[in-house]
Amino acid sequence: MFENIFMGFEHVLTWYNMAMIFAGTALGILVGALPGLSSPMAMIVLLPLTYSFSGLPALLMMMGAYVGTKLGGSYSAILLRTPGTPAAACTVLDGHPMVLQGKAAQALGYATVGSALGGLMGWLAASLCIPVIAGIAVKSGPADIALIGLAGLVMVSSFVRGSMLKGLIGMLLGLLLSTVGLDPQDTTPRMTFGMEELFGGIDFSAALVGFFGIAVVLSDLHRIEEGATRIREKVGLALPPVRELCRRWRAIAIGAFYGLFVGAVPGVGAEGSTWLAYATVRKNSKNPESFGTGNPDGILAPESSNNAVTGGTMLPMLTLGLPGDGSTAIMLGALLLHGMTPGITLIKESPEMVYGLLAGLGVAHVFMFLLGTLAIRPYIALLQNDRAWIFPFVLIMAMVGCFAGTNNPFPVLLAVLFGILGHLMELRDFPIPTVVLGVILGPIIEVNLRLALSLSNDDWWVFADTWPRKIILALILYIISKEIFLELKRMRLQSQNNPTVTP
């Protein structure tokens, strides 16, 4: 087992391959930091570039980009309140409040350390348990995936700040948007208004760019003058002291655990894991109220989680040829282009590729940490300029990202529409992330739920017929009943404290 891992490093530790990983990681951080452009986009840009390389260097470069975007996304999430990638959306919650308190350097430090440690933990676990976890993941049926998605939705609605009702409304709006397009089973057009462009459903990049990018720019437009000072100051990076990290190891470990686990289940993706990790850390915290106001644990958990996902997705990708997210789907395509057949035979036919990629994942995280700590300035320079300069740039790059996914101008129009809608919702204190989460998880839940029912001949007991399913189901019911109970208690307390004045 260990000789295989060493063999992987042997293939990777050449100047040429290291340079490829370094270039990929550097580009990844940049692309990740620019809102709207995320890792599938970086990798599609790299795909034609890598034709001239041989297989391993090409995929190592993509691996670097995959890892780099996970950190880069948090830069813009923290500094601009606009997540650079969907997986960084959760980092906004506590990252941006820290900036408002003048602790931008510390926030970036926590993000960098959290990403690196989480990623390395994920990598280590992936290297050690490729056979074990892959065996579990391949057995997870559509019912399991539907339940995991549902658990994610319930958890997010239970921890939104402010009104839970508004959180639920936002989430349901997201779910509603996700039903637009052809019905996944009998291909009836749903809410397409006869428009061909809507048949394929609402492009996810349009929702992300609209609700997070454009809506944020719109909301901040009238604050340009008052807010410019806080972003003008020089932002560096302050690594958190080791003692502080030791105290907060739990957030990193929980994040890495969820990242690895969710990454290994194909189809859920990094976004879900960050919210799950955040919710868990918050619920186990001694003072959950401090979350959302700049608690470093609220940065460490999602950042550790979204980097650990890279280790998790390697399990089904390298052992079964199953993509865990968009980026790994492109990597699998690149494997094919370079003459390898992804699937269970890959590890036998080209072990140097499988273990080389695993080694590359570890090296990429080291590079990411070095780039993050030593060369953060040029990256931040892009985001740190006067906001009036940045916003057109954000808008243009977001639109490009929106366009480049499909090479079609329609998602750009949708994004503008969502931007206006998101802005109006934000003005009325609706939590925007819940909308986007609904859009992301909606199709995953719907497709798997209906598939599970098709397979079981419409028998709903399929969702409770194995122990893992019973446990997830119990978890969902527990969260819902607890929320209702807490709400009732709060209402009773309120009515006791402010007895209604009777005439």
Add this chain to the structure above:
Amino acid sequence: MRFAKYCLFAIVVLLPLLCFSAAKADYPAETIHIIVPWPAGGGTDNIARAFAASLEAATGASVVVDNVVGAGGVTGTLQAAKAKPDGYTLLLQGSSDISTVMVFQKTPFTLDDFDFLCAFYSTPTWVVAHKDRGYTDLKSFLEAADKNPGKLTMASATPAGAQLLMAAAIHGYTNGKFRIVPYQGGGPFRKGMLSNEVDAGVVHSPIMLPEVKEGIIRVLGTGAPLGKINYDPLRKTKTLNEMGIPFEVGITRGILLPRNTPHEVRAKLLEASKKAASSPAFAEFGAKFGFSPVWMEGQDFRKLLDNEVRTFKEIKEKFVDTQKR
């Protein structure tokens, strides 16, 4: 202000590039774009990128692949139909990917909107099953279904595609006692087959070929002869026709051009495509892909599509519309 300098720099660098691309000369003088209406990394995209590399070598012009994704391939196909017919916009699309959207939806284009150039890969659709289910061919699956009416499932890799029509044809012609379960594309389908959650499944070959070689997945039958596959034990797999189901199904991928592409441009492109499709590099891709390339010229490709649209419509009216899924 540093940012302003960056912008200025970008403009200074990019402007001459834009000017250069406006220059014109003998075909092909500009970049040739191949529109692929599917996301990067899929079967059609992989073929397109291999073909683009070979076409680049054959023409000397640079050839790029544009993935114009959406609406089950309609967006990209429509964009190609509306493109300027100057030989710089090509469409690489699979026969049954076009014919199924024409059969299942009202499409904003018809076959007459295109000039058909050539086709180079023809892969049948096949029925597979996990070895643990114990079926050796389609007959043993159907017999098992008869013994447990309504219990067995057959996956279709897409909800409204050639795979579904093939499953429906098997279901209808044999009066099969199994249920059809539509999956969302090749990825989820592969997972479903490997985790053995479904009894059998219909998908385009060579999807699952590595697992077939490994002995985990068995091929029960095929929609068209498997003569071109580079795995000997499968070449003689029984076709639906041989098993008494009068339906032929597969996917032939080739190049379409916007209608009224000038004759001399088409001739040049055809010659270059033939050179590209017979190049050693393209054959090498075929070996990895799992099939040897074929060569089919425009009128034959068009005939194949006309035929497909007709038979697909027939099967849909006969067996899909009459069933509530």
